Every structure is written in C-alpha cells, then in structure tokens.
Amino acid sequence: MENRFKSLSILGFQERFPDDDACYEYLMKLKWEEGFVCPHCGHAKYCKSKRKYDRQCTRCRSAISPTSQTLFHKLKFPILKAFYIVYYVSTNIKGISGTELSMKLDLRQKTCWSFKQKVMRAMPSSGDNKIGDKAEVNETVLGGQEEVEKGPKNNKKKLVVFAIQKKGKDIKSIYRKVIKESSSKELGGFMRTTIENTPDIKTDKWLGYAPLSKEFVNLS
Numbered sequence: 634m635e636n637r638f639k640s641l642s643i644l645g646f647q648e649r650f651p652d653d654d655a656c657y658e659y660l661m662k663l664k665w666e667e668g669f670v671c672p673h674c675g676h677a678k679y680c681k682s683k684r685k686y687d688r689q690c691t692r693c694r695s696a697i698s699p700t701s702q703t704l705f706h707k708l709k710f711p712i713l714k715a716f717y718i719v720y721y722v723s724t725n726i727k728g729i730s731g732t733e734l735s736m737k738l739d740l741r742q743k744t745c746w747s748f749k750q751k752v753m754r755a756m757p758s759s760g761d762n763k764i765g766d767k768a769e770v771n772e773t774v775l776g777g778q779e780e781v782e783k784g785p786k787n788n789k790k791k792l793v794v795f796a797i798q799k800k801g802k803d804i805k806s807i808y809r810k811v812i813k814e815s816s817s818k819e820l821g822g823f824m825r826t827t828i829e830n831t832p833d834i835k836t837d838k839w840l841g842y843a844p845l846s847k848e849f850v851n852l853s
C-alpha cells in the first residue's frame with residue numbers, strides 16, 4: 634500500500650481520499666475484490682452488518698471489518714488522518730517527525746508518533762527487486778522532539794539509511810533500514826540487499842562508503 638501512495642502527489646492524494654468513506658472503500662476493494670471469504674469458517678456468503686463497512690458471514694455470523702489485518706484496525710482517530718500519516722511517512726525521504734505530523738493533522742503528538750512507528754515497521758526494508766539502474770544512498774537520523782523529552786536514557790533516535798531508486802528526476806522506490814552506525818559494514822550490508830553491483834550509485838561521499846567502491850563499481 635505504501636508503494637501505491639508513493640506515486641501520488643499531495644493533490645492527487647487529497648483528490649483520491651477526500652474523506653473517511655473513501656478510505657474504507659479503498660480497503661474494502663483491496664480486501665474483497667476477489668470476493669468475500671469468512672476468515673473464521675471459510676464461508677463465502679455475507680450480508681450487511683450493523684457497522685457500515687463490515688460484512689457479516691451468513692454461516693457463523695462473524696462481522697468482518699475491512700480494516701482487520703491492516704494497520705488501520707481499531708484506530709482511535711479518524712482513518713483519513715491515518716491514511717495521511719502513511720502518505721507523509723512513505724513520501725518523505727528525510728523522514729517526518731511526530732511533531733510535524735501532529736501540526737499538520739491536528740492530532741496528539743504521541744498518537745502520531747506511535748502510528749508512524751507502526752507504518753515504518755510495515756514498510757519493506759529490502760525488496761525482492763534490487764535496484765539495478767540508478768541509485769542514491771544516504772543516511773539520516775530519525776526521531777523527533779517527543780522522543781528526546783523522555784530523557785537521556787531513551788535512545789529512540791535512529792540512524793536510518795536509504796536507498797533511493799531514481800527514474801529520471803523521479804523517485805521510483807525507496808528502501809530504508811535502521812542501522813547502528815554509518816560504518817562500511819552496516820552500509821555495505823544494507824546496499825547488498827537493496828542494490829545490484831553495477832548501477833550508478835550516488836552517495837553523500839561519507840568515508841564509510843569508500844571501501845565499498847571495490848564491490849559497487851560505479852559508486853561516487
């Protein structure tokens with residue numbers, strides 16, 4: 634789902650998801666496009682349930698929500714805002730803090746922060762398709778003010794490395810991973826799982842990349 638969002642501009646996103654209904658309809662389509670099957674008893678017939686978007690199995694009477702087994706299950710805030718968080722998190726290469734999300738969406742900082750963590754855990758850290766054409770690699774520290782406030786013992790600030798696949802000037806896909814340090818070992822480990830050896834790879838010229846140029850031949 635994050636990947637589907639990446640291709641939308643913010644205007645395109647607003648148009649596609651104007652309200653909560655649009656979000657539920659989107660999830661219903663994803664879930665039941667191929668037809669309904671009750672996850673409890675395998676029955677394929679359903680009727681309307683009390684809640685607007687749920688479907689009720691006509692055999693075992695379970696009500697199934699389109700949000701079940703998704704990030705959006707049992708949300709305590711409007712689903713549209715949750716969709717926005719997914720959008721912002723998956724399209725902001727440098728990361729977006731809970732504070733920023735809180736201001737944009739008029740939600741509590743803690744709510745934004747914990748949903749953001751959920752989204753990030755759900756995002757692929759490496760793909761089946763390694764980047765084979767043109768890549769950019771960089772690192773950044775993620776973690777907003779709210780984490781710092783919890784005290785010095787809290788080390789929620791995370792160093793994240795990104796591999797960005799470029800198509801012309803556009804971003805085709807992004808892989809990311811939390812790493813311990815910007816060492817060649819950590820960076821190389823990540824690059825091996827996300828990028829082929831041959832593409833043009835642009836880095837921020839950090840020393841940690843230097844030893845990797847033997848392996849990734851077009852590294853600059």
Ligand SMILES: [Zn+2]
Nearest residue numbers: 671674690693
């Ligand atoms: Zn059933």
